Amino acid sequence: MERLDRRLGALTATPMLVLLGLCFLAPLAVVAGFSVMPSKVFDLWHQPDFSAYAELLRQGYWKSLAWSLGMALASTLILLVLCWPLAYAMAKVYRRFTLILTIGVVMSLFVSENIRLFGWVLTLMKGGLIEGYLRHWTGTGFDGLLYNMPVIVFGLVYVYLPFMLFPLAQGISMVPDDARQAAADLGASRARILWEIDLPLAAPGIVVGCLLTFVLATGAVAESKLLGGQAVIVIADEVETAFTYGQDWPLGSALAMVLIAIVGAIAIVGVNRVDLDAIMGRRR
């Protein structure tokens, strides 16, 4: 009976496995395959020569990669600090208001990211909401707030806020109230409770939130294009350019593979670092 159950279980998982294989693993394999092909070929029937990777090193693509990773890191850290109090309030303080806040944040996701970013463009551009009104009232204007690196980070923070906020709130809700009260009862200050009780016990939420925002922000392209103009070229932009204008699929694939490798490594390290079972107090 148990064997039959197990077989049926495996059987019911088949459609999902097929779907994942076709839609996720297969394209990934194709990209991996292209990444080792000679320059500017459009099929996989060539002698692999890894020239795309060499090209990648020669052309200084590491700069774009560093910008992407750096801005992703910055926005992740900003989001962590920014979302912590709000997530804390959602998990522990607000009652009905949490639902309203959740709905509000989720609703913002219903509008396309690009449209929301255009909203910011209209707000921040020269002659836009901010600069335009300032000039109207004071008579002196400035060049607008767009087309620089910080505004890209701002865009990343703005777009990926829900991906930090919700996991963080979930993580904080896992911190037992009595553990915090016990710590205070034993003489711990607020700062110590935050450091020794809240942060370690909310670690699963923190890790998930940071990974989500970091991974998404590393691959983000719209923020740098719309808000940043040509101030900084991000790696995802380079991948797109290689595939489209450059017509160099192997180069684009190699860039994508490097990005996948870095982000994947960070994700694996991040998940392994946090001993979820131990934190949850589960027996093993």
Added chain:
Amino acid sequence: MSEKTILQIAGLYKRFGDFTALHSIDLKVREGEFLAIVGPSGSGKTTLIRLFVGMDEPTDGTIWLRGQRIDTVPANKRPTCMVFQSLALFPHMTVGRNIEFPLKVAGVDPAQRRERALELLDLLRLPREYYAKRIHQCSGGERQRVALARALAFDPEILFFDEPLSALDFRLRKTLEKELKDLHARTGKTFVYITHSLEEAMAMSDRIAIMRAGRFEQIAPADEIYSRPVSRFVAEFMGEVNLFPVRADDDGVIRADGLALDPAVAARLGLHAGEAGTLMVRPENVAMVNRSDAGGAAPEITIGGHLRAEYNLGSRLQYEVEGPSGQRLTVETLRENRFGGAPGDAVTLGWTLDRCHVIHGD
């Protein structure tokens, strides 16, 4: 135990919106005593303890610890400590780090912390190897001991307990009750223990405070609470009891429904003319007097009835008897004194005056 007061509260009120959880409470806790605060759920005992340790603020009233006002001092600055009902151990820390936590907060250096933690493991009779164990590897009883060790590491002036044993099974609870009493004797600390279980309170404490609906009903040593309760509530809360309403007429004649009461005996009940009260007798003090081997002193007060049922309590037997006006009476006897009657048999119950107690008032 000295007569010195360590903790004193006066006129303590706590309101939650329209609900008053504590009504002008006064209490003095003596240095080194084991005080149990007992009450049914909702009586305000947990609210009270939360005020003691600073997790809540009183609406009104004052708390003094050794003459110093502490009701305005935040929890982390009070020299008191509580063992939580849930124990509130830190799941992400080892046993050792849990115990060391208050020492770390106090800035004790790591070597000394470790030494003190190991001492406390010894005191609580936990093997020293437990220092490196994780909380989830400990059994329920071991966790209790870790929580106690952590609280003792804090070296509080008073140690509060919020029903920490209530989640344990019966046998383990009994063992830990004795250990706790023993620990109290060895440490000489003042323990204030909250429970809804009277048995637990009786087993451990020097004094018991009975709480009801946000007020103290009686504060006295266990024996006194058991044998001389001040109200029907306390009498009934302290285990099985037989209660009979009694009333002295204005001319001094005592009327007690169904009780055969000799006027000479009735006069010694201590009821004033026109006063009403309740005569209380514990089941183990009632004898079945229509037995030939009743033994002991002749009963001074008797009541007739019919046997309803016999229950075996292990060491004792309990009989349920229906009184003349249909009231349910309870008799307990050692098992070697088995009555042996059948349900429906007419019985007479009796006891001596010194074995019963009159609760004054309605």
